[in-house]
Amino acid sequence: MHLNLSADEVLSTTRAVRKRLDLERPVEREVIEECLRLAIQAPSGSNRQGWHFVMVGDAERKAKLAAMYLETYEAFYASGRSATFPEGDPRAQRRPKVLDSARYLADNLHRVPWMLIPCQEGRVDSTPSASQAGWWGSIIPAVWSFMLAARERGLGTAWTTMHLRSEREAAEVLGIPYDNVTQVGLIPVAYTIGTDFKPATRLPLDEVCHWDEW
Ligand SMILES: Cc1cc2nc3c(=O)[nH]c(=O)nc-3n(C[C@H](O)[C@H](O)[C@H](O)COP(=O)(O)O)c2cc1C
Structure with a gap:
């Protein structure tokens, strides 16, 4: 099925979908x-293509990954330690x-038809940001293209990134x-309930766009 959206529509309406994931409808491998x-x-740095995509559909494995995710969620997000913003800010x-x-x-992650775990060859745990930039920049565009x-x-x-606090256990x-x-993350994949999604309200462009100097 294709929605036949324009490129601009795809770019402006690809939201983080959570409540509108259809947890009952299977998603075909094709x-x-x-x-x-x-x-x-x-693109990838030096055309290295060090990416790997692990698609998880097995119920037992999904349950284990969802439990790792929930554990971090409870420890971090639910306790209010996620980002906060000033009053009146659109993000607040x-x-x-x-x-x-x-x-x-x-609460429902274990029910998604598929989890995509994007991976990349190498580890950058203790490398300088200049090398990390090339490494992360070689996997994030591919994952975003998948999402589009x-x-x-x-x-x-x-x-999502929460299960990564248990990355070693997830690897096992x-x-x-x-x-x-x-x-590099965990991307739930499911058909959406309805297909109409709206562009998001973001910070005004002139606050974040700099011409020639900061
Ligand atoms: C690097 C990154 C990590 C994220 N981690 C999580 C996560 O662990 N759990 C979650 O529910 N959403 C996560 N999100 C989704 C963001 O909350 C979401 O993109 C943001 O609220 C904006 O919403 P929108 O994408 O629908 O415009 C993450 C997004 C990014 C880019």
């Missing part, structure tokens, strides 16, 4: 493969909704060679 084929068109207005939706995902391709096909996704569950391969 659709996932289509999205991954587009994802690997993304949005925050209760984000928290409510994040809670729902944490998914949106065009009626699928919802959300970038999935057979990922932890010493040589880094997991």
Whole structure:
């Protein structure tokens, strides 16, 4: 299924989908493969293509990853230690909704049809930011392309990072060679309930765009 959105519509309406993930409807492997084929068109430093995509559909493994996610969620997010913003800031207005939706995902993550665990060869745990920039910049565009391709096909996704506090345990569950391969997130993948998503309210462009100097 294609929604036939314009490129600008895909770019402006690919939201973090949590409550509107259809947890009952299976997602065909062929659709996932289509999205991954587009994802690997993304750029990577020196054309290295060190990316790997672990698609998890097995119920037992999903339950283990969801439990790791929930543990971090309870310790970090639910206790109010996530980002806070000044009153009147659009991000502050949005925050209760984000928290409510994040809670729902944490409680229901095990039910998603697929979890995508994007990985990349190498570890950058203690390397300088200048080298990290090239490393992260070689995997994030591919994952975002996957999420955009998914949106065009009626699928919802959300970038999440909470299970990474248990990355070593997750690596064991999935057979990922932890010493040589880094997991960069966990992306739930499901059809969305309804396909209409709106552009988000963001900070005004003139606050974040700098011409010639800061
Ligand atoms: C690096 C990164 C990490 C994130 N981690 C989580 C997460 O662990 N759990 C979650 O529910 N959402 C997570 N999000 C989603 C953000 O909360 C979401 O993108 C933000 O609220 C803006 O909403 P929108 O993407 O729908 O515009 C993450 C997003 C990014 C880019």
